[in-house]
Every structure is written in structure tokens, then in C-alpha cells.
Amino acid sequence: MIAPKIKKKTADVNGLTPKDYASDQDIRWCPGCGDYSILKQVQSVLPEFGLPREKTVFISGIGCSSRYPYYMNTYGMHGIHGRAIAIASGVKATNPELDVWVITGDGDSLSIGGNHLIHGLRKNFDLNILLFNNEIYGLTKGQYSPTSPTGKVTKSTPFGSVDTPFNPVALALGAEGSFVARGIDRNPVQLRDILKAAHAHKGASLVEVYQNCNVFNDKAFDLFTNKETKDDHVINLETGKPLTFGGGTRGIILDGFTPQAVDLEKVSENDCWIHDPSDKIKASILARFFDYTVVRGDLPRPFGIFYQHERPTYEEVLVQQIKDHSHEKADLDTLLSGANPWEIK
Amino acid sequence: MQKIVEKTLTKSDEVVILFAGDSGDGIQLTGGQFTETVELFGNDISTFPNYPADIRAPIGTLSGVSGFQLKFGCVEVFTPGDKYDVLVVMNAAALKVNLANLKTGGVIIANLSGFDAKNLKLAKYIDNENPLTDHSLDGYKVHAIDITKMTREALKESSLGMKEIDRCKNMFVLGFVYWMFSQKPDNTIRFIRDKFKKKPEVAEANITALKTGYHFGDTSETFTSRFQVKAAKLPPGRYRNINGNQAVALALVAAARRNDLDLFYASYPITPASDILHELSKHKNFGVKTFQAEDEIAAACAAIGSSFAGGLAATGSSGPGIALKGEALGLAVILELPMVIVNVQRGGPSTGLPTKTEQADLMQAMFGRHGEAPMPVLAVASPKDCFDTVYEASRIAVEHMTPVLVLSDGYIANGAEPWRFPASEDLPEIKKPPLPDNGKAFREDAYLPYIRDENEVRPWVPVGTEKYEHRIGGLEKELLTGNVSYDPENHERMVAIRARKTEQIAGDIPQQTINRGTEGADLCVLSWGSTYGAIETAVRDLVDEGVPVAHVHLRYINPFPSNLEKLLRTFRKVIIPEMNRGQLSVMIRDRFLIDARTVSKMKGLPFTVDEIKEAIQNELP
Ligand code: SF4
Numbered sequence: 001m002i003a004p005k006i007k008k009k010t011a012d013v014n015g016l017t018p019k020d021y022a023s024d025q026d027i028r029w030c031p032g033c034g035d036y037s038i039l040k041q042v043q044s045v046l047p048e049f050g051l052p053r054e055k056t057v058f059i060s061g062i063g064c065s066s067r068y069p070y071y072m073n074t075y076g077m078h079g080i081h082g083r084a085i086a087i088a089s090g091v092k093a094t095n096p097e098l099d100v101w102v103i104t105g106d107g108d109s110l111s112i113g114g115n116h117l118i119h120g121l122r123k124n125f126d127l128n129i130l131l132f133n134n135e136i137y138g139l140t141k142g143q144y145s146p147t148s149p150t151g152k153v154t155k156s157t158p159f160g161s162v163d164t165p166f167n168p169v170a171l172a173l174g175a176e177g178s179f180v181a182r183g184i185d186r187n188p189v190q191l192r193d194i195l196k197a198a199h200a201h202k203g204a205s206l207v208e209v210y211q212n213c214n215v216f217n218d219k220a221f222d223l224f225t226n227k228e229t230k231d232d233h234v235i236n237l238e239t240g241k242p243l244t245f246g247g248g249t250r251g252i253i254l255d256g257f258t259p260q261a262v263d264l265e266k267v268s269e270n271d272c273w274i275h276d277p278s279d280k281i282k283a284s285i286l287a288r289f290f291d292y293t294v295v296r297g298d299l300p301r302p303f304g305i306f307y308q309h310e311r312p313t314y315e316e317v318l319v320q321q322i323k324d325h326s327h328e329k330a331d332l333d334t335l336l337s338g339a340n341p342w343e344i345k
Numbered sequence: 346m347q348k349i350v351e352k353t354l355t356k357s358d359e360v361v362i363l364f365a366g367d368s369g370d371g372i373q374l375t376g377g378q379f380t381e382t383v384e385l386f387g388n389d390i391s392t393f394p395n396y397p398a399d400i401r402a403p404i405g406t407l408s409g410v411s412g413f414q415l416k417f418g419c420v421e422v423f424t425p426g427d428k429y430d431v432l433v434v435m436n437a438a439a440l441k442v443n444l445a446n447l448k449t450g451g452v453i454i455a456n457l458s459g460f461d462a463k464n465l466k467l468a469k470y471i472d473n474e475n476p477l478t479d480h481s482l483d484g485y486k487v488h489a490i491d492i493t494k495m496t497r498e499a500l501k502e503s504s505l506g507m508k509e510i511d512r513c514k515n516m517f518v519l520g521f522v523y524w525m526f527s528q529k530p531d532n533t534i535r536f537i538r539d540k541f542k543k544k545p546e547v548a549e550a551n552i553t554a555l556k557t558g559y560h561f562g563d564t565s566e567t568f569t570s571r572f573q574v575k576a577a578k579l580p581p582g583r584y585r586n587i588n589g590n591q592a593v594a595l596a597l598v599a600a601a602r603r604n605d606l607d608l609f610y611a612s613y614p615i616t617p618a619s620d621i622l623h624e625l626s627k628h629k630n631f632g633v634k635t636f637q638a639e640d641e642i643a644a645a646c647a648a649i650g651s652s653f654a655g656g657l658a659a660t661g662s663s664g665p666g667i668a669l670k671g672e673a674l675g676l677a678v679i680l681e682l683p684m685v686i687v688n689v690q691r692g693g694p695s696t697g698l699p700t701k702t703e704q705a706d707l708m709q710a711m712f713g714r715h716g717e718a719p720m721p722v723l724a725v726a727s728p729k730d731c732f733d734t735v736y737e738a739s740r741i742a743v744e745h746m747t748p749v750l751v752l753s754d755g756y757i758a759n760g761a762e763p764w765r766f767p768a769s770e771d772l773p774e775i776k777k778p779p780l781p782d783n784g785k786a787f788r789e790d791a792y793l794p795y796i797r798d799e800n801e802v803r804p805w806v807p808v809g810t811e812k813y814e815h816r817i818g819g820l821e822k823e824l825l826t827g828n829v830s831y832d833p834e835n836h837e838r839m840v841a842i843r844a845r846k847t848e849q850i851a852g853d854i855p856q857q858t859i860n861r862g863t864e865g866a867d868l869c870v871l872s873w874g875s876t877y878g879a880i881e882t883a884v885r886d887l888v889d890e891g892v893p894v895a896h897v898h899l900r901y902i903n904p905f906p907s908n909l910e911k912l913l914r915t916f917r918k919v920i921i922p923e924m925n926r927g928q929l930s931v932m933i934r935d936r937f938l939i940d941a942r943t944v945s946k947m948k949g950l951p952f953t954v955d956e957i958k959e960a961i962q963n964e965l966p
Contacts, residue, residue, distance in 0.1 A: 023816070024791065025828060041468035041735050054811045059650070069816050070829065075808040077653060078818030079646070079675050086382050090650025090658065093634055095809055098654065114648075119639035218846075318634055325629035332602045332769040335631070336595060339587040340765070342385050 009117045016053060018043040023073040034185035034211035035065055038132060041191045042101075043072075049099065049199055051152045053292075059088040061113055063105035064139045065132035065211070070222040082113025085120035085129065089314070095271060096315040099199070099259070102129040107137050110146040110166050117176035117206075119169045124203045127314045128195075131168060131208045136217035169306055172206040173280070180283065181203035181305040185212060186225040190236065197305055203313050224301055237304030242272035252299070259285055261299055275304075283307035352475070353570050354527070359418030360574055361426030362522070366435025367404050368397055368666060370409045371515035376413025378519055378533045383417045384586060384737045384763055385532055387576030388851070390417040391762045391878065394423035396700070403815075405467035407514050409588045410442045419575040424878035425760060426811055431525075434461050435492075437468035440476060440937055448885075452486045454521070456514065458493035490561070494516050499557040503550045511556035515608045518799050520558025530555050531690040562745035582765040583776075589757035590617070590730035592764070593687055594624035595663070595692025599732075600739035601657045604775040609651035609658045611636040611644040616691040616699045629662050641666040645686070652682040653817070655807025657739060661687035663755075664706045665695065673712050674748060676819045678843065681795075681803055683742035685735065690754040690874075692949045702756035704874045705925035710750045710930070711903060717840050717859075719847040721745070722903040724752040726877035729764035731757065734900055739902035740775045745850055746802050751880040752902075756875045756951050778804045780813070788870050791815075793825040800853075801846035857906035862895025868964050869916035871941065873899040873929055876922050876952055883957035896963050902929075920944055 011141040029035045046056065057072040058197040060066035062081035069076025084102045094098050102120075109117045109131050114155040120127065136154065137143040143156040147168065172180045183191040191209065192288045200203035210221045223233045236247040237251070243252035244264065251264050251272035259273070276282060276332040283306045361615050364376045373394055380392050395412035402409030416426030423481055434440040436459030447453065455477060465473045477489045497516045499739045512681045516537070523530045532550050540825055541548035562571070587595075601608035611632070612622040626635040632658075636645035640661055648658035662670065666687045667688045677684055690706045692698025706713075710722045721741055724735045731753060738749040781804050792816040795803050815827060821839060825832035830836070861884040862869075872880045877898050884896040895916065899905070913919055913933070921930045921942040927943030934941060944960040 015512075024729065024789075030712075053813050054809055057653075057808045060382070070818065072816070073518065073814060075814050076816035076818075077650075077680070078816070078820060079649075080672055080696060080819050082641060083646040083673065085651070086638065087650040088647035089636070089638075090609060090647030090652075090656075091654040091808060092606055093636060093647070093656075093698070094651040094654040094656035098809055115639055116643055119643070322629050322632055322634070328630035330628075330630040330632070331600075332599060332631075335585060335628070336585075336766045336769065338587070338766075340381060341583050341585045343581075343583050344387060344579050 001139055007069050008207050016047045016261060018047060020053065021046050021073055023071050025070050027071055028067060029064060029216050032214040033064070034134065035068070035132065035189055038191070038209055038211060039068065039071060039128065039186040041188050041195060042130070045192050045195045045199070048196065055097065055211045057091060058103055059084045059091065059102045062106035062139070063108045063137075064213070064239055065103055066108060068103040070129045073147055082108050082111070083116060084108070084111065084120050085116040085127065089125050090125065096319060098128070100125075102127050104129065104131050106131065106133045106135060106145045106147040106168070110168060110171070110232060118171070119174055121175040121177040121204050121206060123314045124178055124311060125174075125198070125315055126202055127204050127344060129204060130196045130208050132211045133168060133208050134213035134217055135165075135212045135220045135288050136213050138213045138216050142207050142216035145246070167287065168206075168208045170284070170290070172328045173210075173284055173287055173307060177206045178203035178308070178311055179305070180207045180307045181206070182210070182303050183226060184210040184221060184303060187303065194305065197308070202309060202310050217261070224303075226326060233299070235289070235300040235302050237275050237277070237302050237306065239275055239305070242269050244269060244272060252287070257285065259289065259299060277305045280307055280309065321339040347557075352813070353709060355570055355572050357430075357572050357574050358420050358574060359416055359422060360431065360526070361414070361416045361429045362414060362431045362433065363412055363414045363443055363446070364430045364433045364518075365410055365412040365439035366456075367409055367439070368402070369404065370411070370435045371512070372435070373516045376415060376538060377520060380586060380761070381536070382523065382530075382532045383526075383574075385874055386528060387579065388417040388419065389422040389577040389579055389763065390415055391422045391425045391760060392782060392897060393756070393760045395468060397803045402946040403467075405436055405438055405464050407438045407442055407468060412439075412443065417574060419577045421577065421629070422762070423881045424951070424954070426956065429769040431522075433658050437464045437470060437476070439562070440841055441468045441470070444798050447485065449484055450486070453482060453488065454518070455487065455489045456493065456518070456520055457489045457491040460489070461646035463862050470553070478644065490521070495557065495561065496554050498794045499553055500550050501612065503553070504546055504549050509547065513551050516551045516554040517558035519560075520555040521562050524562030527571055529664045530559050536682070553799040579763070580765060583639060584763045584765050586727055586761050587732070588759055588761040589725065589728040589731045589753055590620035590689070590759070591624050593621050593727055593735050593751075593753065595903070596693045596732045596735035597657070597659055597685070597739065598633060598647045599629055599769070599772055600736050600775060601633070602631055603769060603772045604743075604777075606657035606743075606834050607632060609633065609634045609648065609656040610634065611638050611647040611651070611658070611660050612662065613638050613641045613644050613666060615663050615666045617691055617758045618663050618666070618687065620758065621661045621687065621689070637886060645670035645677075649673060649677050649680065649682060652677075652684045653680075653808055655743065655805070658683070659685040659687065662688065663689050663691045663699075664697075664709065667706065667709060668713065674720065675714045675716060675718045677748040678720055679819055679822070681806065681846075682748050682818050683746055685738045685742050686748060686750045687735065688750065688752050689758045691725065694750065698949040700722070700752045700755065702875065702951060703924045703947070703949060704752070704754055705872070705874070705947075706752065707902070707920060707925065707928040708931070710752055717844065717845050718953050720745060720852055720903065721847055722752065723749065723900055724873045725757055726874065726900065727909065728762050729759050730886070730900075732766075734766065736772065737900075740773060743775050743777055743805070743957045744853070745800065745846065747846065748779060752874060754875050778802055780804060780806060780810070788826070791826070791962070794827040795822060795825050798843070801842050818936055848904050851907045854901050854904075854906060854922065856908045857897065857899070857912055859912070860898045861885055862893075864895070864912065865915045866895040867893040867917045868961060869897055869913060869919045870961065871897050871913065871919050871921045871929070871933065872900070873902060876924065879952040879954050879957050880922060883961065886954070892961070892965065894965070900930075905936065912936060913939055918942070920964055922946070922957060922960060926953070
């Protein structure tokens with residue numbers, strides 16, 4: 001049975017509001033947690049997709065963020081630690097017409113579930129993967145995570161963590177992700193735009209969302225949210241527009257392969273790097289605006305869509321292969337008898 | 346003056362043959378053809394291929410020996426046999442590896458050119474000592490034939506090159522063996538014509554070699570005896586040959602097709618289960634979706650996802666992989682979603698003996714999950730039994746909304762036998778728990794995913810079903826709503842419900858019957874899994890001799906059939922032969938306080954019939 005690709009309807013067709021997507025369950029996140037904002041942004045964009053509510057499903061792993069499906073009045077599964085993408089792959093393979101969302105965290109998808117993340121991106125099932133990155137283990141009450149900066153002092157690393165953190169965007173690009181973006185809980189407008197683009201993208205969309213854990217890792221992303229600092233440290237990526245920041249006073253130029261932050265009083269905006277998310281090499285360079293030490297100048301942290309390029313999704317090809325063979329007779333009795341049956345009388 | 350040689354005909358009930366040679370000698374094909382021919386003739390047969398353990402072992406070496414073992418007979422055949430009556434060896438290494446299993450006085454057919462100095466050295470015969478000439482084989486009937494030379498001679502007119510001509514050797518051997526067992530080569534001639542349709546010279550060369558081998562038996566003076574094995578009295582019907590892994594795959598396709606379900610099989614390559622994935626991935630025209638996952642865990646989780654979306658989901662592996670899937674199987678238990686998990690067991694622990702058989706994962710199947718996580722467990726008895734058992738597992742999974750674990754093993758997976766296949770219309774219907782439409786299933790418009798029927802079975806509502814949106818998860822759930830609940834009373838109640846749910850299946854499976862012998866016999870041999878064949882053969886022989894023994898074989902291990910205890914209590918003693926240290930015995934003792942005695946074998950090899958007979962005799966006065 002092959003489901004036809006559903007035509008996306010307009011917002012008013014299903015007549016749902018963000019509230020209709022909220023379940024009756026009390027939300028158990030700590031007050032002030034960044035998760036609330038992300039939940040809200042997703043609930044507010046869903047009606048715009050015009051899909052019947054039953055076609056939407058949220059699959060999560062384990063962690064604070066993974067409680068998410070219980071708060072959505074759609075189909076949902078709260079899975080096991082790290083395995084949400086694997087579960088979602090099976091859902092999508094069996095019913096490709098579903099709108100499948102994966103909710104995961106930095107521990108869930110980059111540590112215990114790292115294998116499923118990289119292979120999920122590579123296989124390119126049409127999943128919307130929201131990676132809530134708070135650079136800490138919240139649910140287990142404060143151990144360092146694979147995105148915590150080196151030297152991070154936590155319960156499990158009283159003398160500072162030893163390991164180098166993952167750069168999730170670079171990892172996703174390296175894993176052949178076909179849509180890679182970064183958002184932040186405190187910029188809801190941008191986050192909603194990213195969510196819409198991720199949903200529209202056919203293929204695995206990885207959206208890393210910086211999410212403040214005000215209990216165990218407060219202000220981890222302060223640099224990017226604090227009024228005092230954010231202008232100098234945030235650069236918002238807009239397709240076709242020059243990379244500028246600092247309230248329009250600074251820009252990014254590419255000197256060979258090396259990005260440099262420049263003063264727009266000295267360099268013209270026209271000479272700045274124009275953002276093109278279809279360019280994977282440039283996306284890879286942008287992804288490196290992360291480790292300040294390896295590039296010259298103080299590079300701001302990019303937010304927005306780094307890379308987007310559609311290629312056939314896994315389920316598309318899976319279904320196509322079945323279609324390609326659908327003209328062959330599928331007679332169960334012939335299958336059971338095999339090529340060389342014989343009769344005993 | 347020509348000597349007239351009288352050719353005698355020995356009649357046998359059953360004969361065990363091993364074809365052995367280098368991987369390049371076409372041994373599997375030779376054995377396969379012999380199998381087809383005697384099957385068409387009407388014999389019962391059981392076969393087992395033996396591939397070299399190393400992927401690319403050097404030619405002529407001991408580790409490169411490939412074998413094809415078969416037992417065929419005019420009586421019911423349950424195993425590929427223990428010791429060989431006839432050993433066909435293409436080179437010295439094949440003889441050395443397999444001689445120990447040849448019956449005293451058995452027949453050796455040896456390819457003379459495979460015993461030249463080079464081959465003897467590769468086979469590590471000291472100082473090139475040649476077993477064919479040093480009288481070490483005096484206790485056997487040895488026929489050393491210069492197969493290479495005679496094949497070349499027969500094909501000297503052929504346009505083929507020497508390499509291709511030499512490749513026809515196996516057909517010479519097959520022709521000769523056909524003669525020896527009074528079988529006609531016609532089926533193989535048809536097979537060769539078909540296989541080499543596009544290469545008529547190759548076809549003709551093979552047919553010539555086959556016929557030359559056949560006539561060689563007739564004309565050669567050395568061979569005085571032929572065997573005859575009459576056709577067996579098999580129940581009438583249509584038959585085919587099938588191995589265990591194929592039968593698992595076909596059962597899944599059949600269960601899905603017959604019941605309008607979308608089959609989804611997720612698996613990670615592992616010996617000896619990979620062939621299930623290979624077989625299923627061929628059947629795209631049946632809409633079968635296969636998924637080679639990035640690891641064992643992903644395979645189990647993807648199957649859970651598929652089931653949530655309404656697919657008939659299955660995953661297969663062997664012990665180490667099942668261990669990795671353990672956490673996900675716990676999730677499947679608490680979610681109460683249907684899926685089939687097949688464990689094709691192999692020697693363990695750890696990587697253990699990947700190509701050898703064992704049945705030491707019973708405890709893992711029963712208890713190898715965290716928490717109280719009851720799961721129905723079924724075990725297959727033989728290659729053809731894989732079909733019925735896996736179909737039945739699919740039925741239980743769907744009708745009882747539960748993961749079901751099926752235990753197979755390497756011996757069954759690769760072993761093959763004739764199978765009287767069913768007509769598709771005779772396959773049982775699998776009844777999906779219906780979509781609830783009454784008000785009871787809803788509370789204030791919210792669907793209650795964990796309402797249950799009298800057997801604790803909840804409805805199966807696939808993602809995408811309008812008005813039934815619901816959430817499920819791995820956290821303990823509230824009775825009806827499925828919402829997270831940490832309430833102590835609720836947890837205890839849920840644990841009890843999940844246990845009862847599995848127990849209730851006992852009311853939906855057949856009563857345990859006796860395979861051989863009668864109720865109340867002095868001794869019961871209780872078995873599960875692939876020990877079936879050896880035990881059935883041994884008990885049949887002994888019952889025929891009047892020994893008071895019976896055989897009871899289990900397909901259903903969790904739950905046990907409801908009459909099992911009563912049945913077992915009728916016997917004076919119970920023994921349980923297992924290829925483990927006594928895992929079923931632990932269960933039988935625990936459940937019934939019946940003092941079952943374990944007969945253990947842990948060699949990566951199945952029990953022989955003699956070993957079972959001996960174990961039985963030891964228990965009887
Ligand atoms: S522990 Fe941190 S991440 Fe978890 S809910 Fe509380 S604030 Fe949010």
C-alpha cells in the first residue's frame with residue numbers, strides 16, 4: 001500500500017490554532033526553561049502547514065526536551081535514550097505521508113544517540129529534527145554534555161571537563177545533512193522562520209536550537225542573547241544578503257578560504273560575503289564560526305539556515321523501488337511454491 | 346578376456362552422504378542437485394551446507410573445505426544425519442577434515458588428482474604420506490577415481506578451455522553418485538540446460554561429464570555395489586525445498602500479504618541471520634520494505650516506529666544483536682505494540698562461534714530485559730517449521746498487541762528439507778484488534794490508548810488515524826490514558842496487567858501434544874528448538890523397539906501450553922537435552938517443581954541420534 005504524497009493545504013483549511021496543538025498535560029519543565037519558547041514556536045507554526053492534526057507525529061528520546069511529545073495534541077512517542085531518529089525512520093518508512101518531527105537534546109542525539117543522528121542525516125528520511133542544545137545534562141541534574149566547552153566544571157567534572165565539544169552544525173554537514181540550521185530560544189521570530197523552512201524541506205532537517213537551561217547551565221548562551229553583547233556576537237543568515245552584524249557596522253569578507261570580520265566603514269557592504277545556503281563549502285566555513293581560536297578576528301556566531309540542498313529522501317526511493325517492481329506479479333501461492341515444486345500423490 | 350562383474354544392489358532405508366571439496370569445486374551445487382533429484386523421486390531428505398569459516402581460505406587447505414551434507418530415506422528424515430555412509434572428497438584436505446565422521450566400513454569416493462603431492466602437502470599429510478595408498482583407509486571401501494583425467498578425456502572434443510573443462514568435474518562425480526544410488530540424471534540435465542541457456546557449449550560439456558560419470562559406474566569393473574533407497578511415504582501434496590531463514594522470510598511476507606499489512610523488516614547484518622534480510626529484500630513486488638539499519642538498536646527501534654505507524658514490523662538478529670536490542674524490546678513491551686523479533690542463535694557468549702549452532706539464548710529471550718518485561722517466546726523446530734512458527738508469532742503479536750520473540754538457530758537457518766507448502770487461502774487470518782468506536786474509548790474527546798479487552802489487549806491505532814491522536818512512551822503509564830504516572834499503586838497494577846496479558850495467550854494456543862510415544866511412559870524427552878530432529882529420530886527408533894519413552898516438543902515457551910504441567914506429570918521421569926547448560930530445565934523446575942534432568946551439549950554441534958539414545962538408555966532401568 002503506497003500512500004500518495006499529501007498536498008499541503010493552506011492555513012485556514014484545517015482551521016486549527018496553536019492552542020489546538022497543546023495537550024491537556026501539565027508541562028513539567030522548570031519555570032524559565034528555554035524549552036517553553038521552542039514548544040510555543042512549534043505550536044504556532046504547525047497550523048500554517050494546513051495538515052490534519054492526525055498526520056503529525058512527534059518522536060523523542062530521553063532528556064528534559066524529550067518530554068515534548070506529551071505536551072502536543074498530535075500523535076507522539078516518548079522513546080528511549082538516543083533512539084528517536086531510529087524510531088522516526090520506521091514511522092516514516094511505513095507511512096511516508098506523515099509529518100514526522102524528532103525532538104532531541106545534545107546528550108540524546110550527540111552522545112548516546114550519535115550513531116542514529118549521523119546515519120539519519122545521511123539516509124535522509126524526511127524528518128524535522130529539533131536538537132535542543134543546552135550544553136548540559138539537565139534531567140540527570142547537571143553533568144557536562146558533548147557540547148559543553150572544554151574545562152566546564154559540572155557535578156561529574158569538578159576539575160573541569162577534558163574533552164573537546166562537538167560543533168553540531170559542522171557535524172551535521174559532515175554527516176551529509178541536507179538541511180542544517182541553528183536557532184535560539186530567545187529569538188522566536190527567527191526560530192519560526194527556520195521551523196517553517198525545515199518543514200518545507202524534503203529530507204532530514206537538522207535544526208540546532210540553543211536552549212537555556214536556567215537551572216544547571218544558566219546563561220550558557222548569554223553572549224548571544226544579552227543586549228550588551230549580542231550585536232557583536234550574533235550574525236543572522238539571510239539568503240542572498242551580505243553577512244553583516246554589529247548593527248550594520250561590521251561585515252564578513254572571505255579572504256581566500258579565510259573569513260574575516262571587517263569594519264564596514266573601511267570595507268563596502270558590497271564586498272561582503274553573500275549568504276548562499278546551497279553552497280556547501282561556504283556552509284562548512286560558516287559552520288567553523290564556532291571555534292574562535294582557529295580563525296582570524298572575532299567571528300560572530302551565525303544563526304539561520306547554513307545549508308539546504310534537496311536530494312531524494314530515503315522513503316521516496318524505498319517507495320519508488322516498490323513501484324518499479326509493481327508490474328511483477330505478486331502471487332503469494334507462486335512465492336510459496338518457489339521455482340521447483342513437486343507433487344506427491 | 347573380459348571379466349563379467351555381477352553388480353549387486355543394496356537396499357537401505359536411509360543414507361547419509363557428504364560431498365566435500367574446495368569452495369571452488371561446486372560442492373553446494375552438486376549437493377543441491379542430488380537433493381532435487383531424490384526429492385522428485387519421492388525421498389524425504391534433510392540437508393546442511395558447511396561453508397569454510399574463513400571468507401577466502403587458500404585453495405586446497407584444510408580451512409578451505411566446503412561441504413554439503415544430506416540424509417535421504419524412504420522413511421521420515423528429521424536431521425541431515427550424524428555419521429556418513431558415503432564420503433565424496435575432491436581433494437586430500439576434504440578427506441582429512443571429514444574422515445572422522447565416516448561410518449566404519451563406509452564408502453569413500455576420492456578424486457585421485459586431488460591427492461597429488463601438492464594437495465597432500467596443503468592438507469598437511471606428513472611427508473606427503475598418501476592415505477589412498479598407505480592402507481590407513483583399509484577399514485573403508487575406497488574408490489579412487491581419476492576424475493580430472495576422465496573428465497578431460499570425455500571433453501577432449503569440446504571447444505572449452507582447460508580451466509572450464511576442469512570445472513565440469515563435479516558433474517562427473519554427481520553422475521557417478523546418481524548411478525551408485527540408482528537415480529536418473531534427467532533432472533540435472535534439465536537444470537544444466539536451463540542454467541547455461543546462453544552458453545550451449547558449457548551446458549553440453551557439463552551434461553557430457555554428468556553422463557560420463559554415470560556410465561563409468563556401469564562399465565567400470567571396480568564397482569560392484571549400488572544402493573537403492575525407495576521412495577518415502579510422504580503425505581500427498583505439493584512440496585518444495587526450503588531452508589530455515591527462507592521460511593522465516595516467507596512467513597513474514599505471507600502474514601503481511603494474507604492480512605493486508607505492510608511488512609517492514611529492519612535488521613543489521615549478522616551471521617547467521619543475514620539471509621532473512623537478503624531474502625526479504627528481493628520481494629519488492631510484494632511491497633516488502635526492508636531497512637538495513639546502522640546498528641542493531643536502530644533496527645529494533647525502526648521496527649517499533651513502523652509498528653506505531655501500523656506496519657507489520659519485524660527485526661532479526663543473533664544473540665549479540667538481541668542483547669543490543671534489549672532496551673528497545675523493553676520499550677516495545679511497555680508500549681504494547683506488535684512486532685516479531687527473530688533470534689537465529691549461534692555459539693556464545695560474545696562473538697563466540699558465529700558459524701556454529703547453540704541454543705543458549707533461552708534465558709535471554711525470557712528474561713534478558715530490564716524490569717518486569719514479559720514477552721511471548723516461540724521456538725522453531727526445523728527449517729520448514731520456521732514458516733508456521735513465524736506466521737503464528739505474527740498472529741500472536743498482532744492479536745495480542747505485543748512483541749513476540751522467535752528462537753531459531755544456525756543449524757535450522759541453513760539446514761533445508763522438503764516442505765509441504767500451504768495454499769495461501771489456507772493461511773489463518775490474523776485479526777487486528779478493532780478500532781474502538783464506542784464512547785468508552787474517549788474521555789472528553791481524548792482517545793484512551795490503553796483501554797483493554799478481557800485479555801488485556803489494547804486496540805492498534807496507527808499514527809495518522811483521525812480523531813485518535815494519542816501519545817505513548819517508555820515512562821510508566823496511567824491505566825487508561827497512557828499519561829505518565831509515578832503512582833505506586835498504578836505501577837504495580839500495570840506490571841500485573843502486562844504479566845497477565847502474556848499469560849492470557851495460553852488460552853489462544855493449542856494444547857501440548859506428544860510427538861512420539863504415549864502419555865505415562867517411563868521417560869519423557871522434553872525438547873525445544875533444533876534438537877527436535879535428533880530426538881524425534883532417536884525416540885522413534887526406540888519406541889519401535891518397544892522402549893517406554895516419549896517425545897514432547899515445545900513450540901510455545903512463553904507462555905507454556907496450559908496442559909503442559911499435567912502432561913509432564915504423567916511421566917515417571919523427564920530429561921531435557923539442550924545445547925546449553927540446562928535453561929529449559931530451569932524453567933520447568935521453577936514453574937512446575939518437576940525434577941527435569943538436563944542433558945547438555947556445548948560443542949557448537951547438534952546432538953547426534955546416538956547421543957540422545959544413550960541419554961535415554963541411561964535413564965531407563
Ligand atoms: S533542568 Fe534545565 S533543561 Fe531541564 S527543564 Fe529544567 S531548565 Fe529546562
